[in-house]
Amino acid sequence: MSLEPATVRRIAKLARLGIDDAEIAQLQVELGGILGWIEQLSELDVEGVEPISGVGQAALRMRADVVTDGATREAVLSNAPDRAGPFFSVPKVVE
Amino acid sequence: MSYEIAGETGTWELVIGLEVHAQVVSEAKLFSGARATYGGEPNSQVSLVDAAFPGMLPVINMRCVAQAVRTGLGLEAQVNLVSRFDRKNYFYADLPAGYQISQFAHPIVGAGKIEIELGDGSRREIGVTRLHLEQDAGKSLHDQNPTRSYIDLNRAGVALMEIVSEPDMRSPEEAGAYLRKLRTILRYLGTCDGNMEEGSLRADVNVSVRRAGEAFRTRCEIKNVNSIRYVMQAVEAEARRQVSIWEGGGTVDQETRLFDPQRGQTRPLRTKEDAHDYRYFPDPDLLPLVLEEDWVEALKADLPELPDAKRVRFVSEYGISHYDAGVLVADQATADFYEMVAGGRDGRLAANWVLGDFFAALNRTGRTIADSPVTAAALGGLLDLVADGTINGRIAKDVFEAMVDTGEGAAAVVEARGLRQVVDTGLIDAALEAVLATHADKLTEYRGGKEKLFGFFVGQVIKGMGGKGNPALVNDALRRRLAQ
Structure with missing residues (x-):
């Protein structure tokens, strides 16, 4: 399983990772190794088996529609790299 | 299209x-x-x-x-x-x-x-x-x-x-x-x-x-x-x-x-x-x-009546037009208001009032149904006074405007302003004679075959009575008098 350099660049871009061209060859090998390992799963015959998205409980547990949380502005903002009064402050996002 | x-x-x-x-x-x-x-x-x-x-x-x-x-x-x-x-x-x-x-x-x-x-x-x-x-x-x-x-x-x-x-x-x-x-x-x-x-x-x-x-x-x-x-x-x-x-x-x-x-x-x-x-x-x-x-x-059984179903029901239950029903159900508050007015009363008359004078009053005063100066019960009370002959349809419009201005009920406005319609035939006859005397020329035209002037006379008589003449009685009296 081998990835094109362009695919590696694209994956990095979607993940917002800056990578040097020098790193690409190594990433090709590493990602290829991961994919190859996962690829082993396709040897299994799962014809007619329903996909599951979890184990244990069969269905989602639900909560009541009650406000129990949220008035915690300082806690929420405390780890932010930057804030402006009650807001998170981030580098300008230009549309 | x-x-x-x-x-x-x-x-x-x-x-x-x-x-x-x-x-x-x-x-x-x-x-x-x-x-x-x-x-x-x-x-x-x-x-x-x-x-x-x-x-x-x-x-x-x-x-x-x-x-x-x-x-x-x-x-x-x-x-x-x-x-x-x-x-x-x-x-x-x-x-x-x-x-x-x-x-x-x-x-x-x-x-x-x-x-x-x-x-x-x-x-x-x-x-x-x-x-x-x-x-x-x-x-x-x-x-x-x-x-x-x-x-x-x-x-x-x-x-x-x-x-x-x-x-x-x-x-x-x-x-x-x-x-x-x-x-x-x-x-x-x-x-x-x-x-x-x-x-x-x-x-x-x-x-x-x-x-x-x-x-x-x-x-x-x-x-x-x-x-x-x-x-x-x-x-x-x-x-x-x-x-x-x-x-x-x-x-x-x-x-x-x-x-x-x-x-x-x-x-x-x-x-x-x-x-x-x-x-x-x-x-x-x-x-x-x-x-x-x-x-x-269970959620399905608990759903409210939705606009399409309500519209069909309004047409069959209250005898109003499909179009009017559509306007009334477009907003749930309007539909609920209408049902309170129409319940036990003339559904078409109620629709005319809600869609006509009532909406106009809301527009004019910048109010909504929620803070309307005239409640559904009050508007219903007004229709009751028309239905039992206490006031005529024309006076009802004036009473309604007074209700909008003062927030009072229909009966209170009628009593306070003496707007009860006149059913005393003697008073109606007197007003009628006065109109015919004033408009002798029109009477001649009427006799000459211009029969649509009948409506003019009815209007003048009621107007001469300060709007309070009972239209049906005025009609009867006029018909009798002109047949002479």
Whole structure:
């Protein structure tokens, strides 16, 4: 399983990772190794088996529609790299 | 009645589909216990789940699920007893987790439909493709600082229903009618307040054009249009833009655009990039959403009467026109008000009053049904005074205006102003003789065969009695007198 350099660049871009061209060859090998390992799963015959998205409980547990949380502005903002009064402050996002 | 755009090389048909984001009415958010209602101080309604702190796990709000199911039932749609949540991955500052929890492959509600009615009375069914639950994002403020964007996460994690239509609409009017009808249904159900100004209902509009009989051509998506009027304007502007591109020999690119109401144009939202590679995958934090059939049935049994059903019932129960019934049911408060006025009374008369003088008074005073100076019971009381002959229909209008001005009941106004209609035949005869004496010339004309003057005499007699003459008695007296 081998990835094109362009695919590696694209994956990095979607993940917002800056990578040097020098790193690409190594990433090709590493990602290829991961994919190859996962690829082993396709040897299994799962014809007619329903996909599951979890184990244990069969269905989602639900909560009541009650406000129990949220008035915690300082806690929420405390780890932010930057804030402006009650807001998170981030580098300008230009549309 | 088909809508077409006349280009230089012939006519073009429009193809329109709508994706509507409707904020679910609930106390708490979709996956956290933070408050979901509009208008708190910035970042005051944010849990650590909403801010995507490490290790925080989502737990779904049952009421939000119920609201989505109820909406699906209201759209006569299939409710999927098993649905699933996926992560939609993209980077934006107001999406702290780096993904939105949404439903991609297995939505909670499948195909449904909405019937719309157009200005000419014709009706069309518009297909609903699906409805799914997802989280709203936070809000970015770009205009507070020259180099920074400010983020408020109060809205992050609030439950949205995304309601996707089939590309079934063919004119701006149909798009407007669809959105209006959808909003009415949501409001009846109480699943979304439908307030477009506050952003609790937002529409993404997909538009393409084609020659009659052709397959679909490339569409463009106009994002976040926030009023019905703008939706209609945006459809038309975008369709014209596309027609001129095709006719100029060009090709329409599939892209996301914004509508600028000031200029009446659409413009590209962002340059093409990989932003649309959302890399959906099942959210490993959330098991499949499995609904009990009995629970769905109970929700169904508990649905309110919806506008289409109410309209049919109004026509049969109160004997009013299909058109009037449509106006009355368009807003639930109006429908409820009407029923209180019409109950046990003449349904048509009640409709005339509600749609006529009552609406006019609301417009004039800038009030709504909720804070109307005349309650349904008070208007009903006025109709009772007409029905039992205490006042005539003409005086009723004056009484109503006085009720609007003073907030008093009909009986009180009638007594205080001495507006009881006169049934004393002696007084009527006297007024009648006075009119005939004053208008001797008209009497001659009448005798000469100009019989439509009868109505003139009736009007003059009642007017001569300060409006209080009983019209039926005046008619009788006049008929007898003129027959002499």
